[in-house]
Amino acid sequence: MSDLKDYLADRATEVDAALDAFLPSKRQRPSSLHDAMRYSLFAGGKRLRPVLALAAAEACGGEKEDALPAACAVELMHTYSLVHDDLPSMDDDDLRRGRPTCHKVYGEGMAVLTGDALLTEAFLVLSETKPTPRYPTSAFIAELAITGGSTRLIGGQVLDLEGEGRDLKKAELVRIHEAKTAALLTSSLRLGAMSANATPAKLEAITSFGYHLGLAFQVIDDILDVTQTTEKLGKTAGKDEAVSKATYPAVLGLENARKEAAKLTRKAMEALGPFKKSGDRLRQIAAYLLERDY
């Protein structure tokens, strides 16, 4: 376990260094924009998605260096979606990762542009991925663009906004979480595996792992929003209920939501069948995510 914590910390440090080297410096014009991009990106996030990309590459026998552009790209995509989701015209959140949200610090127009710039940078860094025999550059770009696009990440946010104040059925809730959370977690793993030239069978296993892990992760996030304090979360607690947002605890009840998280995590583990010892790191990470205090 302390081995895992070291692993997670080391990988996060590597990703941070790569992001820092990749992003324009604060001194580059317009400095206000580059400052806002770095404020949002270097806010002490856990770097879960990039770490999953690197771990998937290693599980498929690749070098983590080859997965670094993909790892940076998914974190840029994730951060842009947080900056835009937090906007007053959307979830209207003041706090993120324990600090004032981008629009609270830099203003609303600047926060829109900061998100736009982070999104655009995601594709720039991803274009630096070395193509492999099975996966040309276009496969990497299409993977991220489909995941980030109107039917997944952005579509999920639309369904989420449209669902506020309505009673959602479980199937609708699953559809939102598939699109919003599971899709990007899955793509993080897939991009890492692709950078390692994964066989189709291994890529499929990684995909199923990501899907179930992503849903489990979101169920746990929903539970934590109910059971934890704002201080511990680093974002406003109880927010979902305050805006009548459908969550797993609200739809299933807290106890059933916990069972759902455990079931999804078990399915994620089973998906890793084709990986023997090489899948242990991914198993550890999945177990670690389930062990969060929810």
Place this chain on the structure above:
Amino acid sequence: MSDLKDYLADRATEVDAALDAFLPSKRQRPSSLHDAMRYSLFAGGKRLRPVLALAAAEACGGEKEDALPAACAVELMHTYSLVHDDLPSMDDDDLRRGRPTCHKVYGEGMAVLTGDALLTEAFLVLSETKPTPRYPTSAFIAELAITGGSTRLIGGQVLDLEGEGRDLKKAELVRIHEAKTAALLTSSLRLGAMSANATPAKLEAITSFGYHLGLAFQVIDDILDVTQTTEKLGKTAGKDEAVSKATYPAVLGLENARKEAAKLTRKAMEALGPFKKSGDRLRQIAAYLLERDY
């Protein structure tokens, strides 16, 4: 001239058909989002940027079909930037291409997401470009991402917002217009030329042509904002002055702004030196843009 008008209309029709085939249909979920994307994209724009991409490909001896993904990508990028620039937190515009702006029809949060989705689609369609011997897929993606990124398109919008109400010098104004307008026009031409596997010398000539044409185009836009009616423009006339935005007529005076436009267009024409008869279409388009009633 009527030959040119037919050419422009035919190419615009081809681009519209390609965009229509590429975008998710309105029936796909979330239908509200896909509806908003199509509302903004199919608003009767002139398709200037995609037409330039196709014309540059033809000038470099390529097939226009090979330039279609790039042509669609630059129009998606252009439309996203309009949707976000029109937001209340930015230029706060109610009218675009003669119709209510996206956020007036769909609401502000949805307009942010619509822009995000159009931007993301730009990279998806661009990933379908066939790589050429000189230009791998990564070169196309990097071209669009750098142009759309924090130092060009988005950076220019930041400088523009920060410049409102201040007296800008000509050099500052040129920097904004280089970043906001000239960069995307230039990239439209460059991507088309790259899809035709242009030689480095021809790509350089196309780049200089685009830079001067793009600046000329923006000077003319500034002039039209002063001299024309809202009805004729299809967007709010006199808007620049109302928000104390720096423009060429404001900084140079109307007569000098007209001279500047003519000078820039002449430089654009000179840049096409390496193209003999194959550059005639690009020359015609540049002349046509200068002949707008300004």
